[in-house]
Amino acid sequence: MSAGARVIRTPDQRLRIFVSSTLKELAPERRAARAAVERLHLAPVMFELGARPHPPRELYRAYLQQCDVFVGIYWERYGWVAPDEDVSGLEDEYNLCPPDLPRLLYIKDPAENREPRLKELLDRIRSDDRASFKYFESADELAVLLESDLATLLAERFELSRAAESAPAAAAESEGAAAALPAPLTELIGRERELADLEGMLLGGTRLVTITGSGGIGKSRLAIAAATALAPRFADGAVFVDLSTVHDPAAVPNTLAQTIGVRDTGDAPITEKVVTALRDRQMLLVLDNFEQVLGAAPALAALLGAAPGIAVIVTSRSLLRLGGEQSFELGPLVGEPATALFVERAHAVKPDFEITTENAEAVVRICEALDGVPLALELAAARIRVLSAPELLERLDRRLPLLVGGARDLPERQQTLRSTIEWSTQLLGESERRLLACLGVFEGGFTIEAAEFVAASGPESGDADGGTAAGGSAAGGAGDDDTLSALAALVDSSLLSQHDTSERPRFSMLATVREYALERLIADGALERMRGVHAHYFVRLGDRAELELEGAKQAEWVLRLGDESDNLRAAERYLLGQRDWRTAAHLAWTLYVYWWVAGLLGEVRGWMDEALASGDELDDVTRATALYFTTAITFWQDPDGTVASGLTESAELFHREGDAAGEALALISLALALLAAQSPDPARADDAMETSLGLFRSSGDLWGESMALVMLGRVALLRQNVHGALNRFEESLRIARRQGDELAETIALHHRGWARLLLGDVQDAAVDFGECLGISSRLGHVEGVAYALEGLVAVAALAGDVVRAGHLLGASRSLRERSGLHNAPAFSFHQTFVDQFVASGRADGLDDAVMQGRTLSEEEAVAEASAPLTASGT
Known part of the structure; x- marks a missing residue:
């Protein structure tokens, strides 16, 4: 394998900090440096952690090139000069450091017996303008300096990356590159x-x-x-x-x-x-x-x-x-490609691993024993950290024939993979094997907190109540440290992968490993019980999220729940399969804001349709919830009045159960249906909204109060009371901002913008639509982006800006088509302003501009909408 192809990585892909120093005289300082690096969740690269003191220079250079920061620690010793070498390993490390690698250097004083060659090296370092150096006296002082300097360096690099980020992103988009593709952490070998x-x-x-x-x-x-x-x-x-x-x-x-x-x-x-x-x-x-x-x-x-x-x-x-x-x-890897993959993956856990005359035959035989199946090779290579290649081969020879020989109705290669997974688990402790089986119930990954919860209720945990959503045990407890240790062991064995998202560490497993984990649960008779534990965890998570989704942490929770979307679906499917309609409806209800922002209300409707069609007797709250979700989202498609009747029943059932907030929300949607009907009924809608507002206020539900005020403002608009509508929208906006609820803020801003525009206050209306656009874009709330663009279409039309009006109109139509949002007539008035613009005779070229606008991406449309107007009219 050539030096150029060699890639050395940390298993978790964190930033790598290369620590250079003599080993014995600075042992306390090295421990302090390692602790400082790890406190920042970075990866220290040190000889104590697997590197050889004097590796071949070719590998040594590659090793340094895979690091992100060079840290040098110096005191009195220059270090040993190996035979046939001119400099010590200490100086060699500095010489081989890539020119563009940041260098943080620390010199310990006092130093009464500093060796002459080290003095020469330090003199050269002091004159190197690529290096930053400081003096320290103790290991504790070094730890403080290093941690502070690394944090500052990373912050500076982050700011530089942000400044440079937009140009490459724009270039990638213009070339048709897609951000939606995964970015593999390892190179493709042998294909x-x-x-x-x-x-x-x-x-x-x-x-x-x-x-x-x-x-x-x-x-x-x-x-x-x-x-x-x-x-x-x-x-x-x-x-x-x-x-x-x-x-x-x-x-x-x-x-x-x-x-x-x-x-x-x-x-x-x-x-x-x-x-x-x-x-x-x-x-x-x-x-x-x-x-x-x-x-x-x-x-x-x-x-x-x-x-x-x-x-x-x-x-x-x-x-x-x-x-x-x-x-x-696609077949297996054969010969050199299989060996290259094994070696590359071995480097991820033991960077100094090399093919030698002593281990070459063993590596080849390992690859043959594993039939060149890439995943099997990766799982086996993960053990190179603790086993030599001959030792690994001996264990494979002893285990795989027994495992492959089982009476499984599977292709040979699949038997090999399954056997390798099983072999990998046999090298784990009992707690790690038990945890791996429990983790099979997760869909699309999981957090540490979730893993701890299922571990506390897993097989042989002694918890007998975990089989239904109402059971299960609390997360945490005395076993948390054991769970963390077990997770680390599973990551080290390549049975789990770790990655960070939304500032929360997450873990995932390949589909083939998950299959094996589920088979273990089935064999233990624990699958249904663990699925119940899984569902119970996400029901509890929904309870925690409900109020947070209506406050200042809304964006954070939308992202967090987005990471868990597959698990939330799995929990709902389990509850529906158990005919636990009440808990299924409860989970759907607590996450109402999330389903709305994420554009998943259609799926929720399907779940609630199952409950209504089950033929089972539903309690009032469950039926009220199911009716709400199956009717409210089609409020603007109600030619025969079935939506209004369903929402009326929903509100009555919530009222019967004393659920004021539920009744109030159903009344909001009923008012929307009445306003969007072919023959609008603003009087009845007004009554429904006034009742809703009172219920929200009596129950202290500020989010609901904000929504009710918006709907009352819409009733006022239909009655031509624009000033009254503006007052309602402004009151709603004050509540939303006091709560830190950005979704409610975008809704209030959008409506206030229309009220201001109808009153002739074009400039302030443009500000409202612009703020709505910015917040919606940041939230990922595509519906809010579309509404804001349509408001700015009206602003551009009034300003006589043909190109802007056409571009934004085309972009908003395309965005609605591409995102499946078709209910604009119920909320937006922009088409009236476009028609007036055309009728004025000043809109030549509008159709061409609309066609051009349809080709804009959402990001391009937002950027154009945020630019100054080029007014050519009044």
Whole structure:
């Protein structure tokens, strides 16, 4: 393996801090430095942690090149000069440090016996303007200095990266690159020919390629590499759709919709919305893990027929059997590629691992024993940290024949992978194996807190109440440290991967490892009980989130719940499958704001439809909740009055149960339905809203009060009382801002903007729409972005800015189509202003500008909307 191909990484991909010093004389200082680095959640690179004191220079250089900061600690000793070397390892480290690597150097004083060659090195360091150096006296002082300097350095680098970020991002977007593709942390090894063949098929006009092969063979990794290479060839880039957590073929359109940003608002079939969003786009889709949803193949064929600019790479253990499908069978790595992968993955856990005359044969035999299956190679390589290659081979030879020989009805390669996973678990302690099995119930990853919760209720935990959503034990407790240790062991063994998102560490496991974990739960008779524990955790999380979603931490919780969307779905599916309608409705209700912001109300509607159609007797709160979710989201589509009657019943049921907030929310939606009807009934809507406002105020629900005030303002607008409406909107805005509720703030700003515009205050209206746009964009609230753009369309039309009005109008229409939001007539008045602009005779070129606007991305539209107007009219 060449030096250029060698990549040395930390398993968790944190920033690496190379610590250089003599070993013995500065042992306390090295311990202090390591602790300082780890307190910042960085990765110290030190000889104590696996590096050899005098590795070959080629590897040594690569080792340094994979680090992000160089830290030198010096006192009196220059260090040993190896035979045939001119300088010590200490000086060699400094000489080989890459020129662009930040250098933080610390010199210990007093030093009465500093060796002459070290004095020469320090003199050279002091004159090196690339280095920053300080003096210290104790290990404790060094720790404080290093921690402070690293924090400052990282903050400075972050600010520089932010300044440089926009240009590359814009360039990537112009080339059609897609941010939705995963960024693998390791290089693709041994698949150069397969990658070229796959790219050739898609560039040659093939629109559906299915990569087949056994689990762990590398299908996903190859598909991602191909999509990354091909993304610039597609105007709208490439998108990765992870189906590993989807088990129902009917749910595939929802997963695709969520990935490409289509909101399932429930007002139209999601398949139609997806087709509308993709029919004019040029995009490469990667549909990963399709084998468990093969029933969705006809829907995929229909999409390809309706959207001629779409091409698809599918990864699956089975072909889809569709017309036009091209099969691409992926086999194992053989020979040198298998060895190279093993060595590269071994370097991740033991950077100084090398092929030598003593271990070369063992490495080759390890790769042969594992049939060249990449995942099996990675799992085995993780053990190089504690086992030599010959020792690893001996254990494989002893375990794998026994494991592979079992009577399993699986292909040989899949038996090998399963056996390797089982072998890996046999090297763990009992607590780690038990935890791995429990973690199989999570979908799409999990937090430490969630892992601790299931561990406390796992098999043999003694908790007998975890089988239903009402049971389970509390998270935390005496076992927390044990759980953390077990998690670390599973990460070290490559059975789990760790990554950070939304400032919360998360863990995930590959689908094949999860299959094994679930099999262990089934074998122990614990699967249903652990699914109940899992559901109970997320019901509790929903209870915690409910009030936070209406306050200052709203954006933080929307992001957090977004990370847990697959787990929330799994919890709901479990509860529905148990016919636990009450708890299923309760979980849906507590997360109402999240479903709204994330555009997932259509899925919730489907869940509640199941409850209503079950034939079971539902308690009043459950029926009220189910009726609300199945009717409120279609308030603007009510030609026969069924929506209004359903919401009326919902409000009455909440009232019967004394749930003032529930009744008030149902009355808000009832008022919306009455206002959006073909024959609006503002008087009845006004009565409903006044009652709603009183209920919210009596229950202390400020979020609801803010929403009720907005709806009362809308009633006032319909009655031509614009000043009265403005007062209501301003009162709503004050409450939202006092609460720190950004979603409510955007709604109030949007409505106040229209009231101001109708009163002729164009400048202040533009400010309101602009603020609404900025907050909605930051929240990821696409519906709010669309409304704000439409408000600014009216502002541009009044200003006579044809290009701006047309661009924003086209962009807002395209955004609604691509995101599945079709209820604009119920909330926006912009079309009236556009019609007046056209009638004035000053709108020449508007149609062309609208067509141009349809090609803008959301980011481009927001940027244009935020720029100054170029007024050419009044």
